[in-house]
Amino acid sequence: MSVTQPPLNSPDIRRLDPVLEPGHTYASVTDKIAAVVLTRPLGIGWLAGFTLTFTIVMVLFISIAWLVIKGVGIWGINIPIGWGFAIVNFVWWIGIGHAGTLISAILFLLNQKWRTSINRFAEAMTLFAVACAGLFPLIHTGRPWMAYYMFPYPSTMGIWPQFRSPLIWDVFAVSTYGTVSLLFWFVGLLPDLATLRDRAKSRYQQVIYGILSMGWRNSARHWHRYQSAYLLLAGLATPLVLSVHTVVSFDFAVAIVPGWHTTIFPPYFVAGAIYSGFAMVLTLAIPLRKAYGLEDFITMRHLDNMAKVMLATGLIVAYGYFIEFFMAFYSGNKFDVFLAEQRLHGPYSHFYYALILCNILTPQLLWFEKVRRNVLALFLMSLVINTGMWLERFVIVVISLTRDFMPSAWGRYSPTFWDYSTFIGTLGLFVMLIFLFVRGLPAIAIAEMRELVHESHEKGQK
Amino acid sequence: MEHHSHLHGVMGEFETPEQLLAAARKAREAGYKHVDAYTPFPIEGLAHAIGFRWTAVPLITLIGGIGGGLTGFGLQYWCSAITYPLNIAGRPLNSWPAFIPVTFELTVLGASIFAVVGMLALNKLPQPYHPIFNVERFASASTDRFFLVIEARDPKFDLAESSRFLQEASARHVSEVKDEE
Numbered sequence: 001m002s003v004t005q006p007p008l009n010s011p012d013i014r015r016l017d018p019v020l021e022p023g024h025t026y027a028s029v030t031d032k033i034a035a036v037v038l039t040r041p042l043g044i045g046w047l048a049g050f051t052l053t054f055t056i057v058m059v060l061f062i063s064i065a066w067l068v069i070k071g072v073g074i075w076g077i078n079i080p081i082g083w084g085f086a087i088v089n090f091v092w093w094i095g096i097g098h099a100g101t102l103i104s105a106i107l108f109l110l111n112q113k114w115r116t117s118i119n120r121f122a123e124a125m126t127l128f129a130v131a132c133a134g135l136f137p138l139i140h141t142g143r144p145w146m147a148y149y150m151f152p153y154p155s156t157m158g159i160w161p162q163f164r165s166p167l168i169w170d171v172f173a174v175s176t177y178g179t180v181s182l183l184f185w186f187v188g189l190l191p192d193l194a195t196l197r198d199r200a201k202s203r204y205q206q207v208i209y210g211i212l213s214m215g216w217r218n219s220a221r222h223w224h225r226y227q228s229a230y231l232l233l234a235g236l237a238t239p240l241v242l243s244v245h246t247v248v249s250f251d252f253a254v255a256i257v258p259g260w261h262t263t264i265f266p267p268y269f270v271a272g273a274i275y276s277g278f279a280m281v282l283t284l285a286i287p288l289r290k291a292y293g294l295e296d297f298i299t300m301r302h303l304d305n306m307a308k309v310m311l312a313t314g315l316i317v318a319y320g321y322f323i324e325f326f327m328a329f330y331s332g333n334k335f336d337v338f339l340a341e342q343r344l345h346g347p348y349s350h351f352y353y354a355l356i357l358c359n360i361l362t363p364q365l366l367w368f369e370k371v372r373r374n375v376l377a378l379f380l381m382s383l384v385i386n387t388g389m390w391l392e393r394f395v396i397v398v399i400s401l402t403r404d405f406m407p408s409a410w411g412r413y414s415p416t417f418w419d420y421s422t423f424i425g426t427l428g429l430f431v432m433l434i435f436l437f438v439r440g441l442p443a444i445a446i447a448e449m450r451e452l453v454h455e456s457h458e459k460g461q462k
Numbered sequence: 463m464e465h466h467s468h469l470h471g472v473m474g475e476f477e478t479p480e481q482l483l484a485a486a487r488k489a490r491e492a493g494y495k496h497v498d499a500y501t502p503f504p505i506e507g508l509a510h511a512i513g514f515r516w517t518a519v520p521l522i523t524l525i526g527g528i529g530g531g532l533t534g535f536g537l538q539y540w541c542s543a544i545t546y547p548l549n550i551a552g553r554p555l556n557s558w559p560a561f562i563p564v565t566f567e568l569t570v571l572g573a574s575i576f577a578v579v580g581m582l583a584l585n586k587l588p589q590p591y592h593p594i595f596n597v598e599r600f601a602s603a604s605t606d607r608f609f610l611v612i613e614a615r616d617p618k619f620d621l622a623e624s625s626r627f628l629q630e631a632s633a634r635h636v637s638e639v640k641d642e643e
Contacts, residue, residue, distance in 0.1 A: 026502060026606035152537055160541035164550055169563040172534075176567040180574045187578055195502075195604040214582070215589035218603045220486075220499040222585045224509035228519040229581035233574055236527075240570045247563050450606075451503040454479065 017301035019114045020452050024296065029449040033442050034199050036292050042439070045291065050435045056428025063422040064139055072142040074418040081401045081413035086140035088393040089423050091248055092276065093133035093430075094174065095269070095389060097181070098241050099277020100126025104184060105237035108230075114305050116452050117297040120192075120445045121288065121437070122281050123185040128433040129280070130178045132426040137170070139422075166250040173247040180240055184233050187226070190216050191447040245273045252396065258335040259343075259400035262327060268320030275313035275359075276389035278306050282382035284434060286375055288443065297444055300373055307372040310385060314363040317392075321360070335405060347412065348399050351391055358388025470593035470641040471496075471613040472624050473600070474633030479505045482608035485631035486511040489612060492627060496613040500594070500603040522580035523573045530572020534565040593641035611639060 020029075067074060077084040100122040107115035138144045150171045152161050161168045193213035200206040216222065249269035252260035282303065289298040328336035343352045362384050365371045372378065403410045437443065476482040482499060489497050490513055497512045499505075509515070535558075542548070543555040550557075582588070594600055594611065603609050610633070612624045621638070628636045 030502075030605045152541060158546065160546045162548070162550070163538040163542055163564060164553070164557055164560040166563075169567075172564045172567040176571040179571060183574055183578045187581070191503075191604070198601040198604045214587040215592060216587065217592055217594055218500045218502060219585075220501060220505070220508045220512055221514050222587075223501065223504040224514055225517045225519050225581045225584050227504050228517050229523075229577045232520060232523045232577045236523075236570050236574050236577070240567075243563070243566060243570075247567075250563070447503045454503060454505075 017299050017304070019116065019299060019301055020449070020456060021296035021299060022456075024453055026450045026453055029297070029453055030195060030199075030446055032294075033297075033444045033446050033449065034196055037196060037439060037442055038199060038201065038205060046435065046439065050432065053428045053432035053435060056425055057432050059421050060425025060429055063418055063425055066418060067139055067422070068144070072140065074416065076413055076415045076419055078411065080404065080409055080411045081398060083397045083401060084413060085415050085419040085423055086136045088390065088397050089426065090133050090136035090140075091393045092390045093129045093136070093426065094248060095245060095273035095276045096280045097126040097129035097133065097177070097277065098245060098270070098273035099281050100124070100129075101181060101184075101237050101241040102274055102277065103281070104188070105234040105241065108234045109238060113452065113455070114302055116448045117294075117444050118281060118285060118302055119448075120188065121284060121434075121443045123181065123188065124434070124437045124441075124443075125280060125284060126181045127178070127185060128430050128437075130174065130181060131433070132430050134174055134178065135426060166247065166254045169247045170251055173244045177240060177244045180233070180237055184237055187230055187233060188445055189441060190214065190226070191218065192442045192445060194218065195446050196442065242270055245270045257400050257404055258333075258339040259324075259396065262324060264320055264323045264327070268317060268323075271313045271316035271320065272389060272392060275310060275317055276386060278310045278313070279382040279385035279389070282306055282310075282378055283386065286379045286382075288438065292438070292443075294444065297449065303375065303378055304372045307366050307378055307381075311363060311366040314359065314366075314385070318360045321356070338403070339400060342403055343395065343399055346399060346403065348395070348402070352395050352399070355388055355391040355395055358384050358391060468641055469614045469621065470639040471611045471619070472621065472628060473594070473597055473609055473611045473637050473639050474628030474631065475599060475635040475637075476608040476610065476632070477634055479508075479608055481632050482610055483508055483511055485610050485628065485633065488631050489610065489627070493618050494612055494616050494624075495618070496616040498611050498613065500600070500609040500611070502604050502606060502608075518584060519577060519581050523577040526576020526580070527569050527573030529576075531565055531569035533572065534568030535561055538564055593639055596640050596642065597637050599635065599637060
């Protein structure tokens, strides 16, 4: 410690990067964000990116078409490994979505100003991730056109869903999550759509944003009800987001399969979801701020804070891994002990070591401020963590299923071309939707940015 | 064809939220009842200043949540215990702990849908036409201008008098809002 260290309450020690670079006015933030949507011409980068991801979406369509023609046998799944990539990807995608809700709802309730410039596209990310996630259980049924059987509806057969099954809970949790995320996102967008309507130059922009903004006119009465509804939605989305990954973890934890049947699963799944979600927000935010010159709005403060959240949730996840081992040996259950050994020495142990490297060891670099302030390092770190979280779900699904109770029932799993093409296809779908989103809707909440300008003015006057 | 046009009110344009807030309070004190303010972002205390205190949104949300929760539990109870009773490993037909996740999800779903639809309905949205948009300057209400409108249906409204009132309240620009039908 140097002797020149200022006292803790001095203004110097709190001199963090601003959440908004100084010098901005109501008009300048509005212009800058709206221009990305309304006036900026389509760049070669956008066109190239969109074309590439659109092509990958075609790969997804072909993969699904082939799946519908041939059945789930085209994947590497078989008894005893019936879950394979489809469920790994489902859990991975739904987890990624969680950061969007966390940023928009929980940080809103905690009155964190730095959420403002990242919440909009984080919410969009949530929606697109939930769309990708929902696809997997649907096509994993093998007969997706019969998926409506999962909903309780009065059928002529007189049968009803089995409500004691976590898989039915999942149907309700994920569809509620998708709906509430969409509502939350739309409510947040409403004033911004009106802003775009007011600034639109071409007729078709005026008509489209005019319809979408529903005639919002920024009345104080409207704002009052709006804020009330927004606050309530944030309050509702907060327990919802925790419940969704809890229910997803019940898909595993309620079963008796060794490695799944643990009480640590709900909290550790939720932490892992937030961990991977923040990694994905960084993966998207870093190129976005660069491409559209939004460094004034998405500042180093945002990146730094997100890195800290990743570090914290990463440590919770590491604790989860540790407790899994501890409980296996502490319980003395021979199947649990065997599973723990399988993770370290079994046929898929390299996945486990890669997981530890990606999710526990590498993120420890985030303790260093130098790393948190290096945009490239953060970007690479976010990719590593995304990979790590995917590996975590692979380890949970596949290692547990390959060798459970009876050696005669053991099996092996290796993904096929169609497993990979479907997974990569959803990555393409996700990124393509992000590409469309940044050009069609304001990627940063404009009205909230104006509010932020107002607050920083007020602070400046005092 | 005869063209009907009548007055919706007068609109004062302000440069800062503080001026608008002060003007709104003054209008209240001067006895105006039908006043509305338009701002590019929500301003604390403004709804209060124009005499709007209570909103039904929380109550509607509560009703939606209770309704969703009762529907969720009722649905599961009815399916599992009444219309399609199945003996699953000897567990009771009304195995309520297993019904909690779906009940919870539908509570949140009901409350959220009611909150959003309730907010839109109370705001009378979607609304394809509103006279306020006839004023060209009003487009800046979504950027950096703050507007106060004294509506013509106010018993105290008088075009000249109300315009002067707004000007005295430091409005930078005052315009008439015409309603064309």
